[in-house]
Amino acid sequence: MTDWPTDLPQAFLRDGFGKKAADNIIRSPMAVGPAKIRRRSTAGVGEYNGSFRMTEAQLQTFEAFWVSDLKQGSLTFRIPAPFSAAPGGTALVRFKEPYSVSPMGVDWRVGMVLEILP
Amino acid sequence: MRTLSDAFKKALFAQESDEVVICLLTVDHEELTTPFYFSSDNTSRISENPLMYATVSRGREYYFVPFDFILPEDKSDVPPKIMLTVENIDRQIVPLLRSFTTPPSILVEIVLKSAPSIVEMDFPEMQMANATIVDSNIQIELVCDALLTEPFPGGTFTPGAFPGLF
Numbered sequence: 672m673t674d675w676p677t678d679l680p681q682a683f684l685r686d687g688f689g690k691k692a693a694d695n696i697i698r699s700p701m702a703v704g705p706a707k708i709r710r711r712s713t714a715g716v717g718e719y720n721g722s723f724r725m726t727e728a729q730l731q732t733f734e735a736f737w738v739s740d741l742k743q744g745s746l747t748f749r750i751p752a753p754f755s756a757a758p759g760g761t762a763l764v765r766f767k768e769p770y771s772v773s774p775m776g777v778d779w780r781v782g783m784v785l786e787i788l789p
Numbered sequence: 790m791r792t793l794s795d796a797f798k799k800a801l802f803a804q805e806s807d808e809v810v811i812c813l814l815t816v817d818h819e820e821l822t823t824p825f826y827f828s829s830d831n832t833s834r835i836s837e838n839p840l841m842y843a844t845v846s847r848g849r850e851y852y853f854v855p856f857d858f859i860l861p862e863d864k865s866d867v868p869p870k871i872m873l874t875v876e877n878i879d880r881q882i883v884p885l886l887r888s889f890t891t892p893p894s895i896l897v898e899i900v901l902k903s904a905p906s907i908v909e910m911d912f913p914e915m916q917m918a919n920a921t922i923v924d925s926n927i928q929i930e931l932v933c934d935a936l937l938t939e940p941f942p943g944g945t946f947t948p949g950a951f952p953g954l955f
Contacts (some may be wrong), residue, residue, distance in 0.1 A: 672837045709806040713832045713902055747840055763837065788840065789831060 673740050673748040679729050681751045683721035690753065691718040714789030719753070719764065722782040730772065730779050737770065744769060747788060763788045797901060797909050809902035811844055812858045813851045818893035826851040829858065832902060846905040861912070871897055871915060871931040882927065892916040895931055
């Protein structure tokens with residue numbers, strides 16, 4: 672299993688970070704009264720939406736990681752999990768869409784949307 | 790009348806339920822050395838690379854394949870028919886389906902996530918009758934031996950076969 676490189680930032684920027692829980696319920700509306708709800712499957716797929724601040728060198732490391740290790744984002748990898756109760760906790764994720772890069776002062780903001788796999 | 794467990798009946802009638810209904814498929818064919826086992830639920834992760842999920846029932850792993858299923862109607866004069874819709878197929882499934890010269894037999898079982906080894910419902914071994922590829926999914930029709938459509942009696946006295954009688 673591929674892990675997030677240790678020489679890259681280990682936490683998302685707080686600014687603009689978002690986490691979406693999995694939508695894993697089936698809702699059946701009734702003719703009268705509240706809808707009936709049940710769980711669709713054992714585990715659903717959540718989402719992280721955030722950015723990392725990287726230097727020029729870190730950006731090059733990240734792009735090599737994305738192309739070579741993740742085969743252009745098609746493979747899963749482990750990343751330090753935000754809100755992890757256990758220190759050093761990781762999450763199994765994969766890219767939902769290609770990452771984006773924009774300038775941030777002298778550094779770069781690398782934005783990404785990741786699927787959290789069960 | 791079908792006998793369901795108390796847990797299943799409780800989940801069916803509850804306003805909200807955390808129970809997950811899982812469909813297990815056992816696909817067998819004379820050309821297969823071992824049957825294929827599939828599950829409709831990603832109960833537990835068994836491998837990270839490649840990424841695979843499975844449901845363990847009665848000591849056997851049923852591999853997760855995302856599919857929807859429609860159970861047959863409970864009518865006495867209609868042969869049971871189950872519809873499976875497999876999502877996100879790739880090019881490997883179509884040649885596999887077309888390679889069968891005789892239909893595979895498929896055992897369909899319904900279990901709950903809380904007790905995956907207890908079979909709540911099972912259907913007699915059905916045969917794959919039809920497979921329709923629509924956009925990015927494939928719809929598979931499972932039917933029982935259509936005994937209701939077999940003519941009875943097997944032979945009849947007709948002028949063509951027994952002209953002396955007419």
